[in-house]
Amino acid sequence: MSFSITLPDGSKRDFDKALTVGDLAHNIATSLGKAAVAAKVDGQLEPVDYQLNKNAKVAIITNKAIITNKDDEALNVLRATAAFLFEAVAKKAYPELHFGEHAADKDGFYVDTDKTNQIKISELPQLEKAMKKSIKNGEKIEHVQVAKSDLEAEFKDDPYKGALLKNEKGDTVDAYKLGDFTDFGFDVLLPNTGKIKYFKLLSVAGAYWMGKSSNPMLQRISGTAFFKESALKADLKRRDEIKERDHRTIGRDLDLFFVDPKVGAGLPYWMPKGATIRRVIERYIIDKEVADGYQHVYTPVLMNLNAYKTSGHWAHYRDDMFPPMDMGDGEMLELRPMNCPSHIEIYKHHIRSYRELPIRIAELGMMHRYEKSGALSGLQRVREMTLNDGHTFVALDQVQDEFAKILKLIMDVYKDFDITDYYFRFSYRDPKNTQKYFSNDEMWEKSQKMLKGAMDDLGLDYVEAEGEAAFYGPKLDIQTKTALGNDETMSTIQLDFMLPERFNLTYVGKDGEEHRPVMIHRGIVGTMERFVAYLTEIYKGAFPTWLAPIQVEVIPVNLDAHSDYAKKVRDELNKRGFRAEADLRNEKLGYKIRESQTQKIPYTLVLGDKEMKANSVNVRPYGTDDEIAKSLDDFIKEIDKDVNSYSRK
Numbered sequence: 001m002s003f004s005i006t007l008p009d010g011s012k013r014d015f016d017k018a019l020t021v022g023d024l025a026h027n028i029a030t031s032l033g034k035a036a037v038a039a040k041v042d043g044q045l046e047p048v049d050y051q052l053n054k055n056a057k058v059a060i061i062t063n064k065a066i067i068t069n070k071d072d073e074a075l076n077v078l079r080a081t082a083a084f085l086f087e088a089v090a091k092k093a094y095p096e097l098h099f100g101e102h103a104a105d106k107d108g109f110y111v112d113t114d115k116t117n118q119i120k121i122s123e124l125p126q127l128e129k130a131m132k133k134s135i136k137n138g139e140k141i142e143h144v145q146v147a148k149s150d151l152e153a154e155f156k157d158d159p160y161k162g163a164l165l166k167n168e169k170g171d172t173v174d175a176y177k178l179g180d181f182t183d184f185g186f187d188v189l190l191p192n193t194g195k196i197k198y199f200k201l202l203s204v205a206g207a208y209w210m211g212k213s214s215n216p217m218l219q220r221i222s223g224t225a226f227f228k229e230s231a232l233k234a235d236l237k238r239r240d241e242i243k244e245r246d247h248r249t250i251g252r253d254l255d256l257f258f259v260d261p262k263v264g265a266g267l268p269y270w271m272p273k274g275a276t277i278r279r280v281i282e283r284y285i286i287d288k289e290v291a292d293g294y295q296h297v298y299t300p301v302l303m304n305l306n307a308y309k310t311s312g313h314w315a316h317y318r319d320d321m322f323p324p325m326d327m328g329d330g331e332m333l334e335l336r337p338m339n340c341p342s343h344i345e346i347y348k349h350h351i352r353s354y355r356e357l358p359i360r361i362a363e364l365g366m367m368h369r370y371e372k373s374g375a376l377s378g379l380q381r382v383r384e385m386t387l388n389d390g391h392t393f394v395a396l397d398q399v400q401d402e403f404a405k406i407l408k409l410i411m412d413v414y415k416d417f418d419i420t421d422y423y424f425r426f427s428y429r430d431p432k433n434t435q436k437y438f439s440n441d442e443m444w445e446k447s448q449k450m451l452k453g454a455m456d457d458l459g460l461d462y463v464e465a466e467g468e469a470a471f472y473g474p475k476l477d478i479q480t481k482t483a484l485g486n487d488e489t490m491s492t493i494q495l496d497f498m499l500p501e502r503f504n505l506t507y508v509g510k511d512g513e514e515h516r517p518v519m520i521h522r523g524i525v526g527t528m529e530r531f532v533a534y535l536t537e538i539y540k541g542a543f544p545t546w547l548a549p550i551q552v553e554v555i556p557v558n559l560d561a562h563s564d565y566a567k568k569v570r571d572e573l574n575k576r577g578f579r580a581e582a583d584l585r586n587e588k589l590g591y592k593i594r595e596s597q598t599q600k601i602p603y604t605l606v607l608g609d610k611e612m613k614a615n616s617v618n619v620r621p622y623g624t625d626d627e628i629a630k631s632l633d634d635f636i637k638e639i640d641k642d643v644n645s646y647s648r649k
C-alpha cells in the first residue's frame with residue numbers, strides 16, 4: 001500500500017500504511033496534532049479518527065484563532081460535542097429522558113428533550129458540573145458505524161429517535177458513544193470530552209417537535225462553547241446585552257404586549273401600555289403625512305381574490321398569503337397581504353386629471369401574511385400587522401421630486417425618533433437579466449437616473465445593489481439593525497410600472513389623452529409591530545417622554561396624609577394631556593420609587609408635607625439620582641418642553 005496526501009499548500013506526503021487524520025496532524029507538527037479538531041478530506045468534513053488509506057487532499061481544521069461567532073466548522077464540531085456530552089450527562093441524571101433534535105451552529109448548540117421529564121433552568125448548573133467532571137477526566141468519545149437495524153432495535157421504545165433515524169441515509173449510521181450512551185445525527189465530534197473546555201448551558205425554552213406547531217411541544221436546552229475562555233466571556237456579555245435590549249423581554253417586563261401560540265401564533269395582543277405607545281405613533285405619523293399632502297383613507301382587510309390575481313400576488317406570493325375564504329356563492333375573499341390593490345381602487349374611483357397629480361393615498365393598513373412559524377418573533381415578525389402604508393400616483397416626470405419629498409419625510413421622522421443608525425440601499429435592475437424584470441427600458445433608465453439624481457442632490461450615500469430591484473421597478477430601502485444584529489428594512493420607497501398597467505390606471509393629460517401614471521409604494525415607519533419592536537430595542541424600554549406609556553408616576557410619602565394631594569397633582573397633569581398615574585397601593589415608599597424606575601417612567605414625583613404645603617413636587621427624572629424640588633407649575637412647563645422637543649409637529 002502506498003498513497004500520498006496533498007496538503008492545502010500543495011505539498012505532498014507519502015505513506016505506506018493507513019493512518020488517521022489525527023496521526024497525520026501529529027506527523028506534520030506536534031502542535032498541529034494537539035490543535036486538530038477535524039479535517040476536510042477531499043472536501044468532506046471528517047473526524048480526527050478518520051482513516052486515510054488512499055490518495056486524498058486533506059486540510060486539518062484546528063481550534064486556533066477562533067474567537068468570533070462566525071459560522072465556523074471547528075466551532076461547530078466543538079459545539080456539537082458539547083451537545084452530545086450534555087445529552088450523556090442528562091441521560092445519566094434523568095434515565096427516563098428522551099432526546100429530539102439537536103444542532104450546533106454559529107449561535108451555539110441546542111438539544112431538544114421531552115417534556116415529561118422537564119429540566120428546570122435551576123438544574124442547569126448541576127448538569128454543567130457533571131459535564132465539567134467528564135471534561136476534566138478526558139473521557140473518550142468513540143466513533144462507531146452501526147447498522148441502522150441495530151439502532152432501530154436500540155431505540156425501539158424511544159418516541160423520537162425512530163423518526164430521526166429515517167433521515168439517516170444508508171444501512172449504516174455514524175454514531176458516537178460515551179460510556180454506554182449512544183447517539184447519532186452529528187456530523188463530526190471531537191474524540192475526547194477533554195477538548196471541550198469552555199462552555200455554558202444558557203437557557204430552557206419550548207420548541208415544537210420537528211419545528212411544526214401541530215406537533216407536541218418539547219423543551220429546548222441551549223448552550224454555547226468556545227476554544228478560548230476570553231471568547232466565551234465576550235459571548236456571554238454580548239448575550240446579556242442582547243437580552244437587556246430584546247423587545248420580547250422588555251415587552252413582558254413592561255407589560256406592553258403578548259403573543260400566545262394557543263390563541264394564535266404571530267397574532268399580537270397590545271396591552272394598554274403598548275397600545276398607548278402605538279397610538280401616539282399612529283397619531284404622529286398621520287398628522288405628519290396629512291401635513292405633507294397625503295390623504296388618509298380606510299379600506300377593508302378583506303378583498304375579492306380576483307384583485308390579487310390581477311396584481312400578481314396570487315401567482316407569486318401565494319405561500320405568504322392566508323388561504324382564501326370560499327363564501328359558497330362563488331365569491332372568494334382574501335385577507336390582504338398588501339394594501340396596494342386597495343389604494344388602487346381608491347385611485348380608480350374617480351377619473352383623474354394631470355392637475356391632481358401627485359395623488360398621495362395613505363392608510364394605517366392592516367395586513368395578514370402567513371409567515372413560517374419558525375420565523376415569528378415577538379412583534380418583529382408577526383402574521384397580522386398594520387403598515388404605515390402609502391401609494392403616490394405620479395406622472396413619470398414627477399418621480400424625482402416625489403421621491404426626494406418622501407425621502408425627506410423619512411429622514412424628518414427618523415430625527416423625531418432619534419434613529420441614527422441606518423443606511424440606504426438602492427436596488428436597481430440587472431439590465432442583462434431581461435427575464436426577471438418588467439420590460440420597459442425607457443421607464444427603467446429614466447427612473448433609475450431620477451432616483452440617483454435625487455440621492456445625489458440630497459448628498460446621500462447609498463449602497464448599490466444591482467439586480468436586487470423588485471420585478472416591477474427600482475427601490476430604495478432604509479436598513480436598520482435589530483438587537484440581535486440582524487439587518488432589517490424599516491422604510492422603503494418602491495417605484496412600480498407594472499401595477500398601473502395591470503389595473504389599467506390612467507389620468508387625463510394636458511393633451512386631453514389618457515396617460516399611465518407611475519405608482520410609488522412607500523412605508524415610512526414600516527409596520528407598527530416592527531417599529532415598536534425596534535424602538536423598544538433602541539431605547540431599551542426607556543421611551544422618551546412623548547412616547548412613554550406613563551410619563552409621570554406620582555407617589556405620596558404617606559398614604560393617609562398625602563393621597564389627596566397626589567390625586568390632585570395627577571388629575572392636573574392628566575387634564576393638561578400628560579399621562580400621569582398615582583401609586584396609591586399599600587406598599588413601602590422605597591418599593592414604589594424603585595418600581596417606578598424599573599418601569600422606566602420618565603418622571604417620578606414624590607409628594608410629602610413640604611410639597612403639599614408649597615403646591616410643589618419633588619422630581620426624580622429617570623436614570624438619575626437627582627431629587628429636584630419644583631413648583632407644580634414649573635414642572636408642567638418642563639415636561640411640556642420635554643414632550644415637544646421630541647415631537648416637532
Ligand code: ATP
Nearest residue numbers: 371380381382385489490491492523526527529530
Ligand atoms: P421582509 O423581507 O422583512 O419579509 P418584505 O420585503 O416582505 O419584508 P414589504 O412587503 O416591503 O416587506 O413590507 C413593508 C414593511 O412591512 C417592511 O419594511 C417591514 O417593516 C414590515 N413587515 C414585513 N413583514 C412583516 C412581518 N411579518 N411582521 C412585521 N412587520 C413586517
Ligand code: ZN
Nearest residue numbers: 338339340521
Ligand atoms: Zn404597495
